[in-house]
Amino acid sequence: MASILECRNLEKSYDGGRTNALKGVSLSLGKGRIIGLLGPNGSGKTTFIKLINGLLTPEKGELYIGGYPVGEETKRIISYLPEVTYLNKSMRIHQIIDYFRDFYDDFDTTRAYEMLKRLNINPQDRMKTMSKGTKEKVQLIMVMSRNASLYVLDEPIGGVDPAARDYILSTIVSNYNPEATILISTHLIADVEQILDDVIFLKNGNVVMAAQAEDLRKTKGCSIDAVFREVFRC
Ligand SMILES: Nc1ncnc2c1ncn2[C@@H]1O[C@H](COP(=O)(O)OP(=O)(O)OP(=O)(O)O)[C@@H](O)[C@H]1O
Numbered sequence: 001m002a003s004i005l006e007c008r009n010l011e012k013s014y015d016g017g018r019t020n021a022l023k024g025v026s027l028s029l030g031k032g033r034i035i036g037l038l039g040p041n042g043s044g045k046t047t048f049i050k051l052i053n054g055l056l057t058p059e060k061g062e063l064y065i066g067g068y069p070v071g072e073e074t075k076r077i078i079s080y081l082p083e084v085t086y087l088n089k090s091m092r093i094h095q096i097i098d099y100f101r102d103f104y105d106d107f108d109t110t111r112a113y114e115m116l117k118r119l120n121i122n123p124q125d126r127m128k129t130m131s132k133g134t135k136e137k138v139q140l141i142m143v144m145s146r147n148a149s150l151y152v153l154d155e156p157i158g159g160v161d162p163a164a165r166d167y168i169l170s171t172i173v174s175n176y177n178p179e180a181t182i183l184i185s186t187h188l189i190a191d192v193e194q195i196l197d198d199v200i201f202l203k204n205g206n207v208v209m210a211a212q213a214e215d216l217r218k219t220k221g222c223s224i225d226a227v228f229r230e231v232f233r234c
Contacts, residue, residue, distance in 0.1 A: 001030040001031070002030065002031045003028045003029055003030055003031065004029055004030070004031050004065065004066060004149055004150050004180075004181045005027070005028070005029040005052065005063075005064070005065050005066075005150065005181070005183075006027075006028050006029075006062075006063075006064045007025060007026060007027050007061060007062060007063040007064070008026045008061055008062045009024045009025075009026055009060060009061040009062070010022050010024065010025040010026070010048075010051065010058050010060070010061035010062070010063060011023060011024055011025075011058055011059050011060040011061055012044075012047050012051060012056060012058050012059060013059060020205055021044045021047040021205050022044045022047055022048060022051075022058070022205045023204070023205040023206050024060075024061070024206070025044070025048065025061070025202075025205070025206070025207055026061075026207070027200065027207060027210060029150075029181055029183065029198075030181065030197075030198070031149075031179060031180075031181055032178055032179050032180065032181060033181050033182075033197040033198050034173070034181075034182045034184070034195050034196055034197050034198075035181065035182065035183050035184070035196065035197065035198040035199070035200060036184055036185075036186065036189065036192060036193070036196040036198070036199045036200065036213070036224070037049070037183055037184065037185040037186075037200050037202065038185075038186070038189060038199055038200065038201050038202070038224075038228055039201055039202035039203055039232070040203070040232050042204075043202040043203055043204060043205065044202050044204075044205040045154070045185040045202055046083060046154060046185070047205075048202070049080075049152055049154050049183075049185060051063060051070070052065065052070070052074075052078065052080075052150075052152055052183075053070075053075075053078060053080050053152065054070045054071065054074070054075060065077065065078065065150060066149055066150070077148055077149040077150060078148055078149070078150045078151075078152055079143045079144070079146040079148035079150070079151045079152070080143065080151075080152045080154075081139060081140060081143040081151075081152065081153040081154060081156055082154055083154045083155055085127075085135055085136075085139060086139075087127055087135075087138070087139060087142075088127065089126075089127045089128040090126060090127070090128060091126065091127055092123070092124055092125065092126050092127075093116065093121065093122070093123045093124070093125055093126075093127070093138055094123040094124065096127070096138070096142060097109060097112050097113070097123070097142070100112070100142050100145070100146075104146050106146045106147040106148060107145055107146050107147075108145050108146070108147060109145075111144075111145045112141055112142065112145035115141045115144070115145065115171055116138075116141060118167075118171060119137050119141070119164075119167070119168070119171065121134060121137060121138060121141075132159045133159045133160045133161055133164065135159075136156070136157070136158070136159045136160055137160065137164070137168065140153070140156050140157075140168065140172070141171075144171070144172055144176060147177060147180075148180060149179075149180050149181070150180065150181050150182075150183065151176065151180060151181070151182040151183070152183050153182065153183065153184045153185065154185045155185060155186055155187070156168070156172075156184060156186065157169070157186065157188060157191065157192070158186070158187070158188065162191070165188070165191045166191070169191070169192060169194070169195050170195075172195070173195050184196075189224055189225040189228050190223070190225040193213065193223060193224040193225060196213045196224065197212065197213060198210070198211065198212055198213060199211060199212075199213050199216060199224055201228070201231060201232075203231070203232065208231065209231065
């Protein structure tokens with residue numbers, strides 16, 4: 001299977017080496033796959049995502065995305081949803097859409113408006129007047145409206161009510177280019193596992209499992225959520 005991301009022996013620590021967040025991670029992410037990056041608090045998910053997006057640099061190892069080392073080329077092909085809200089709170093949604101359209105050549109304005117309509121969000125609304133969940137939806141819509149090769153979503157549905165989660169996930173699946181890859185980091189495994197092709201389990205900075213979701217369910221005879229609870233039992 002052709003890959004969009006390859007990394008070998010990736011290491012990253014904080015506090016001058018006192019906290020080893022990633023301890024030699026080697027992975028290959030296939031093109032056209034929806035991949036769950038799963039692990040308990042502090043396992044290294046956000047650190048890995050920040051390395052992919054060039055917000056941190058590894059101390060050791062190699063990381064290539066679309067064949068390029070992390071840099072300008074890779075930023076162009078990655079659409080990233082960070083954990084925290086970064087959109088200007090005083091802007092109206094249609095202004096945010098204009099901003100994204102100006103900033104990203106691959107931004108699909110029609111798709112953004114269609115997704116807003118589907119989720120019943122008024123483009124005239126200002127970010128600061130919206131609930132946390134609606135803000136998250138808007139941010140996700142902006143990220144998914146780009147025609148990227150790799151979408152990296154850090155906790156995309158954490159603040160969204162359960163009724164809206166399935167709707168959002170189906171919106172993600174139906175609105176993206178099937179040749180692109182989506183990497184989703186989340187704790188809400190039961191909610192997302194229906195759309196996952198592959199899963200990666202991170203534990204204490206190491207990959208403890210990387211498998212196709214369906215194979216794992218068949219081998220273990222239970223859901224990915226149940227496998228996760230077993231592997232990471234406290
Ligand atoms: N800026 C930082 N300074 C020092 N240590 C950090 C920093 N960021 C993360 N860490 C540590 O690195 C390790 C991995 O953290 P990371 O945020 O990558 O985990 P995570 O899997 O994303 O966790 P969560 O699910 O809670 O978001 C943890 O031990 C964490 O305390």
